[in-house]
Amino acid sequence: MRRELIAGFLPEIYQVALRPGTPLAALLAVMEGLHMPTESRLDSLDAVLDPxxxxxxxxxxxxxxxxxxxxxxxxxxxxxxxxxxxxxxTERLRLLVAEAARLWRDRGLRQTLERFLTIATGIEGIQVEDGVAGADGRIRPFHLQVLLPAEARRYAPLVARIVAAERPAHATYSIRYADPSEDQEQHAEL
Structure with missing residues (x-):
């Protein structure tokens, strides 16, 4: 707070007595200096709290x-x-933190899981499919198949943790990467 503003809060008798070089002027200068760091921090508080x-x-x-x-x-x-x-x-984490409220609001939806994985990995083209046929050709009820581009394989442990935690609680899942040379699948059954 500037010393002129501080002086405005003083009783009128002090305001009249306020002159440069007086002890009161020096006191107001000290008060201004003490308020400065706090005010500058408060002026940029949005930057401090913004992920x-x-x-x-x-x-x-x-x-x-x-x-x-x-x-x-x-x-x-x-x-x-x-x-x-x-x-x-850290930049990916910043984006994930910024989107967390929306992701939690729509938790359990296929689109939300896709969005969560896309934000976390930075890789586009992630798909979550339901109604996937099993090895016997029959549709597997309550089963999700997560399809990721080959470049996402380097984040496989992170992807596995996200899918396991963010999928609908009643659903099983499998994770597949686009690279057909190593058809690696991870499963979790209830």
């Missing part, structure tokens, strides 16, 4: 607070031990 612009450590705290900690990797080998990282990078 797209905030400090990296704050983004990891927000991710934990929003229930995304299961998707973080820790140098200590377990949640909370060591330093956290996100397999696809």
């Amino acid at each position: 797209l612009r905030g400090e990296e450590r704050f983004v990891f705290m927000l991710a934990d607070w929003l229930g995304l900690a299961a998707y973080l990797d820790w140098t200590g080998g377990r949640p909370g031990a060591g330093v956290a990282s996100f397999a696809t990078g």
